[in-house]
Amino acid sequence: MNVEVVAIGSELLLGQIVDTNSSWIGQELAAAGLDSYHQTKVGDNAGRMKSVLELALSRSDAVICCGGLGPTHDDITREVIADIMGVELKLDKQLVTKIEEMFTSRGRVMSPTNLSQAMVPVGASIVSEQPGTAAGLICPVGGDKVIYAVPGVPYEMKEMITGTILSDLIARSGESAVIRSRTLRTWGMSESGLAELLADYIEGLDVSNADEAANKTGTATLAFNASGVEGLKVRITTKAADEAAAIAVLDTKEAELRAILGDLVFGVDGENMEVAIVSLLAEKGLTVAVAESVTGGYIAGRVCAVPGASEVFRGGVVAYNNQVKQSLLGVEDGPVVTEEAAVAMAYGVRDSLGADIGLASTGVAGPEEMEGRPVGTVCIAVASSDGAIATTLQLPGDRERIRQFSTISLLNLLRQVLRQAPVLEN
């Protein structure tokens, strides 16, 4: 079963609204084991809408058409679908009553303009969920295909998709397979490096997919997704007979991948670097404080975004000015873009804020070089009662990217220290 999504609205093409509806529908279709190969945005123009919908019908079994069901003159989805079905629009009296009641219950009077929302193509049926004045429509086309028309208002659309349309699609498909994904989040290797590291494994998957598809225990595929300063994501997707079989495949593949990727993996699905850090610190009963120069508040900002951070995060000093590095952190006079300065800052903030571990960043975010060191030179350090570790990075990109990469690099250094060093425990 192959389902296509068409989003209607000139405001989408103009970028005034980002089309998050199609993305959400795509997720729901995948989770229901339904294929979706195309998603198209088209403006409020009858001719182009008709062409796009007809093309979609020609290459897909079903089309979900989202938007253009409002009461104004540019809402023409109903007319275009009736045209494609080769039928007339007819006023649905029950729908008129329903819309009138909605207005009455809000203490308002229905405007005659809203009557257009009660026009339904002959032969179409109405989706039972209807949170707003726009009715969802199930429109059969040519015997074996179907267009679902849903409003563009996200919560109205979602209620109709989850309430009626997904089950209607699954019933039509006669299939029972489910598709599930899991994402391993990594930091520390380039996309191409990761691809090489996993080349044999991916080849093996291709072979076993051919087998397993036969015995229905579930196929698995891998995809990489570069997410900038959030690292590289490795997504495992499986198609299996049911939920339990899918989870079993994901568990196996995750274990196999972790055996290859080792410490590169810092989290799963929504677990970002700062969530990983906060839970590692909590697990070990350790607290942290941070001295930030080049990252200027970004590390504190990210760590504090995690609910429960207050248990493990003491606070920080943004030592943007060199005098502040000296007065608040006890760093000695001298060059500040050095590993020595980073270590001194890390110890300084650890002591003055009374934390178990101190972190520090110092470097050159640009636009100009500093102390003869080029833009992108960044020194980071982690210090505890067991000693300190520091490293120098040479980062690409503009000011913002240098600060962001410094932030995640320092958090990752802390993660490595926490994972590898039981000596750091209290």
Added chain:
Amino acid sequence: MNVEVVAIGSELLLGQIVDTNSSWIGQELAAAGLDSYHQTKVGDNAGRMKSVLELALSRSDAVICCGGLGPTHDDITREVIADIMGVELKLDKQLVTKIEEMFTSRGRVMSPTNLSQAMVPVGASIVSEQPGTAAGLICPVGGDKVIYAVPGVPYEMKEMITGTILSDLIARSGESAVIRSRTLRTWGMSESGLAELLADYIEGLDVSNADEAANKTGTATLAFNASGVEGLKVRITTKAADEAAAIAVLDTKEAELRAILGDLVFGVDGENMEVAIVSLLAEKGLTVAVAESVTGGYIAGRVCAVPGASEVFRGGVVAYNNQVKQSLLGVEDGPVVTEEAAVAMAYGVRDSLGADIGLASTGVAGPEEMEGRPVGTVCIAVASSDGAIATTLQLPGDRERIRQFSTISLLNLLRQVLRQAPVLEN
């Protein structure tokens, strides 16, 4: 000139990433006066990519194809475009050198996998901007059409579109009218409030557009764009005979709007709140330091993002833990979510970091209430040698939105103090 956008990537169809690239490109095309009638998402499948691109070429003058230029096996945009052009892919030696240098400058060695990124369809040219290892390609098809291939990584894509592709498109279009926009950025009023405030003005524009279109001095339209914690943007767009005429219209309309909106306007175009703050401080020769509890590094993080911030920003203390508020900022024992505590923090950080002005935030970001005050209660303060001003906010939303709204609210309070109070000057 009709330009179509095709976004490549199965992760887009599966909704794992929302396709914001197409929306951004749509905005840029509209601002450049180029039409865009279709935007399509398609997965990493050669056959379907080819069909979608061929269809796009058949109905549009130019196609911007976004994504699939990485080094891995599922990055097949180069192959598909070569197929459509009816040519071979050829290794571009200059590109190999360029990519190798990128790796070397980061202290890494290029993997052989990355060689695929140096493969270019014969007859295609390379976009001069190339912030990453993926090169942008300009691929002529059949004499009068063109496909632009750009990476899916947003900042790489944006650099190529604004640097090369928009001008290339405008040159191809042969149009002479120019479309220019200017955005006034506001903080402090709701979208409906702003719409009411400007209702008469917008009506007046409609009338004068009808006139001026006739005498070609340039038309002007307004659009509102709610940007969450970045405030509300009022975008003026004009279509005029040439650059000078367009700028003249924008200047006039900006002056008229500022007369109505007054102090609500904090910046123009890319000038966000922190840029406005840094330039106001620099103008007055004042320095600032910040004590952050509920905002936990966000204020420092935003201010430090501005090049030149080091001239006016001394640094900050992230006093997440109450003991830190006392030891580093000299706040007395007692409740911390109060205006008194915010003022004490602001004075504390001002004194200990030696700044002219101290800022402070303290509040309840959740998930739980604190000191009997509900989630969303935030106290902010600005202190100087002339005294202090503090206020209590009751903010909606989740932890992240509360922290973000606190951040911009405090920056805006500082802006108001700086604009209204010459007494604060040195």
